[in-house]
Amino acid sequence: MEDDLDISDILATSQHDSDEEELTAAQVLEKLEDAWQNEKLAPDLLECKSEIVSCVMVLIGEMEKNIQSAIRTKAKSNLEVSIHRMELDRVQFILRSYLRCRLNKIEIHGPVLLEREKSRGEDEPPRLSPEEFAFAKEMSANFENHMRSVVLNQMPRIMQKIDLPTTVHPPNLNHYVFLKVKKREEGVLLEEDTDDRTSDRVDLAEGSQFLISYKPIAALVQNGSVSLL
Structure with missing residues (x-):
């Protein structure tokens, strides 16, 4: 081949x-x-x-x-x-x-x-x-x-x-996962049900790694912006 x-x-x-x-x-x-x-x-x-x-x-x-x-x-x-x-x-x-x-x-x-x-x-x-x-x-x-x-x-x-x-x-979408950022993402909302949403947003810099709940980043896994470790 x-x-x-x-x-x-x-x-x-x-x-x-x-x-x-x-x-x-x-x-x-x-x-x-x-x-x-x-x-x-x-x-x-x-x-x-x-x-x-x-x-x-x-x-x-x-x-x-x-x-x-x-x-x-x-x-x-x-x-x-x-x-x-x-x-x-x-x-x-x-x-x-x-x-x-x-x-x-x-x-x-x-x-x-x-x-x-x-x-x-x-x-x-x-x-x-x-x-x-x-x-x-x-x-x-x-x-x-x-x-x-x-x-x-x-x-x-x-x-x-x-x-x-x-x-x-x-x-269980609240399960915590390790991830590596492949493409920079800004203003990722960590808690959808919070009143003070500005304090629960985070920027994901390319190459950075996080331990985070799966639910907020589920779409980013699907589109390839992040990969799980």
């Missing part, structure tokens, strides 16, 4: 840019690592990165073909093949860990995430991929069936109505 592999036909740009963005394989893998790091450390489910996942899966296929070709033609030494195999294993590990992390959040907060996905605005990016949405629906249905068969049968009929989003705990 060459480092300057052009995958612009696979990876679309952000919604704010109508031109195609040409990314190298190294840049795609860097985006995957950023998404993985943020997803592991964020208490909430982040925006799905389906385009990045699709690109990485294509790259993994290319890496596997290149390794098999090198073995077959003996174009590379055993040491070089081993190094390429280690890099392939590393990429596969990151991708699987990223997807498992998202599925774990869906298993815990599925009904809440489904309700939020159904009510999001048209201009809001989806948090769940189509496959994750189907998985969340199946998990929620199984949980509801379990509640009805095991718990609610022991209760009077008048108490047997289930509201799943209120039954399951939502993500």
Whole structure:
């Protein structure tokens, strides 16, 4: 796999840019690592990165073909093949860990995430991929069936109505996280419900690091202004 592999036909740009963005394989893998790091450390489910996942899966296929070709033609030494195999294993590990992390959040907060996905605005990016949405629906249905068969049968009929989003705990957005500022942000509001808001705003200088509640900076994680540590 060459480092300057052009995958612009696979990876679309952000919604704010109508031109195609040409990314190298190294840049795609860097985006995957950023998404993985943020997803592991964020208490909430982040925006799905389906385009990045699709690109990485294509790259993994290319890496596997290149390794098999090198073995077959003996174009590379055993040491070089081993190094390429280690890099392939590393990429596969990151991708699987990223997807498992998202599925774990869906298993815990599925009904809440489904309700939020159904009510999001048209201009809001989806948090769940189509496959994750189907998985969340199946998990929620199984949980509801379990509640009805095991718990609610022991209760009077008048108490047997289930509201799943209120039954399951939502993500804890007040969880504290470490972050590093990638792009300067001014006047970030730390406490939304305070009367004296001027004293609860802070400027985030590029390169600075903070320990802060997740909720005020959730949007900054989504748009890439900060990364979690």
